[in-house]
Amino acid sequence: MCTFHRIEMAGLNNKRTARSNDSESAVDPPVLRISQLDALELDSALEQLLWTQFTQCFQYCRPGLLTPVEPELKALLYLLLWRFTLYSSNATIGQSLLSLHYQSTSSSSPHYRSLSPRQKLDLAILTAGPRWLQERCYRLLPYLSLSPRGAVSELDGGLLQQSLRKALTLFSGLAKFATFVNFLVFLRNGRHPALPERIAGAQAVFSKPNVVRDVTYQYMNRELLWHGFAEFLIFLLPLVNLRKLKAAVLLHVLGRKDSEEESKREGKDMWKNCGLCGEWPTMPHTVGCQHVFCYYCIKSHSIADAYLTCPKCGAEAGTPNVVKMDMRVVGR
Numbered sequence: 001m002c003t004f005h006r007i008e009m010a011g012l013n014n015k016r017t018a019r020s021n022d023s024e025s026a027v028d029p030p031v032l033r034i035s036q037l038d039a040l041e042l043d044s045a046l047e048q049l050l051w052t053q054f055t056q057c058f059q060y061c062r063p064g065l066l067t068p069v070e071p072e073l074k075a076l077l078y079l080l081l082w083r084f085t086l087y088s089s090n091a092t093i094g095q096s097l098l099s100l101h102y103q104s105t106s107s108s109s110p111h112y113r114s115l116s117p118r119q120k121l122d123l124a125i126l127t128a129g130p131r132w133l134q135e136r137c138y139r140l141l142p143y144l145s146l147s148p149r150g151a152v153s154e155l156d157g158g159l160l161q162q163s164l165r166k167a168l169t170l171f172s173g174l175a176k177f178a179t180f181v182n183f184l185v186f187l188r189n190g191r192h193p194a195l196p197e198r199i200a201g202a203q204a205v206f207s208k209p210n211v212v213r214d215v216t217y218q219y220m221n222r223e224l225l226w227h228g229f230a231e232f233l234i235f236l237l238p239l240v241n242l243r244k245l246k247a248a249v250l251l252h253v254l255g256r257k258d259s260e261e262e263s264k265r266e267g268k269d270m271w272k273n274c275g276l277c278g279e280w281p282t283m284p285h286t287v288g289c290q291h292v293f294c295y296y297c298i299k300s301h302s303i304a305d306a307y308l309t310c311p312k313c314g315a316e317a318g319t320p321n322v323v324k325m326d327m328r329v330v331g332r
Contacts, residue, residue: 029206030190031100031190031204031205031206032190033186033187033190033193034220035098035100035204036100036186036190036193036204037193038094038098038220039092039094039095039097039098039100039204040094040193040194041094042093042094042097042098043092043093043094046081046093046094047074047077047078047081050077050081051074051077054073054077070135071131071132071135071136072132072136074131074132074135075128075131075132078124078127078128078131079124079128081093082120082124082128086102086120086123086124087117087120087124089101090102090114090115090120091207095204099206099207099208100204100205100206100207101204101205101207102114102115102123102197102202102203102204102205103115103202103203103204103205104116104119104201104202104203105201105202105203106119106201112205115200115202119200119201119202122196122199122200123196123197123200123202126195126196126199126200127194127196130175134172137168178195179195182194182195182198191203248314271284271292271323273292274292274293274294274297275291275292275293275310275311275312276293276294276297276298276301276311277294277297279294281293281294281323282294282295282296283295283296283322284322284323285298285320285321285322285323286320286321286323287302287308287310287315287317287318287319287320287321288315288316288317288318289310289312289313289315290313291310291312291313292323293320295320298317298320299320302317302320
């Protein structure tokens with residue numbers, strides 16, 4: 001009797017354990033918003049890298065060879081990448097790095113449901129189609145203004161193109177607004193960061209809930225820090241006159257007396273060398289100081305830098321003036 005009681009209690013414990021495991025497997029931990037956004041960024045970086053590698057194959061060909069068919073080639077590369085990632089493994093490259101994959105939201109089953117081939121195809125079309133249409137729409141307008149019997153009149157064609165352009169602009173604005181609203185909804189509930197995912201019924205879930213991220217947060221924080229620092233430098237450097245700053249530093253380091261002695265010592269030779277290129281001055285010009293420059297050197301530098309200073313003495317450059325030189329021929 002005691003043995004039978006022990007067996008019954010063991011069976012009850014096994015049932016409770018199975019129920020708890022089923023409940024844990026049915027309720028998967030939610031995917032972090034940052035992980036879903038990181039997966040999208042990784043996918044975008046991979047597409048850009050693939051396009052760069054592809055264009056480098058034609059770097060020795062005629063310039064602009066790929067420009068007429070660039071939207072079609074980008075769409076083809078995306079479909080090729082989709083075929084060997086999302087279609088075959090139910091996850092993109094970025095999701096695979098972060099231990100994520102797609103599941104279907106069309107069924108109410110608590111267990112994992114992979115995407116159907118129809119959903120995968122819808123996801124590819126909804127992702128690559130708007131990109132291609134946005135890059136190609138304005139080139140399609142001249143072809144859309146043709147009637148089945150040939151070209152329409154110039155007035156009707158212009159009105160048709162104008163109406164089509166307005167329709168495309170309205171459609172593009174509505175698509176951007178829908179994308180913005182979808183992103184706000186994603187920030188609230190943490191599902192479907194991209195609009196094609198919501199339309200196709202695809203949701204990112206953990207493929208291995210207890211696995212550690214391959215891309216650690218320390219790496220992401222370091223990348224964000226350096227990215228913000230690079231953007232700050234890109235914003236700050238155009239505001240700094242590096243040439244004037246360099247001339248001022250050299251002037252204070254070398255001293256005014258040394259620069260004056262050097263100018264006196266080179267008084268005769270400064271007319272023979274351009275202050276920028278160091279060669280014999282072609283069409284010599286001055287900018288307000290005693291140094292001479294080639295016309296093309298000083299003109300190009302003054303166009304590039306509105307606050308140009310003389311690299312020799314640090315004086316502010318004015319309007320280039322032609323140098324008048326007396327040439328004497330000395331007989332043998």
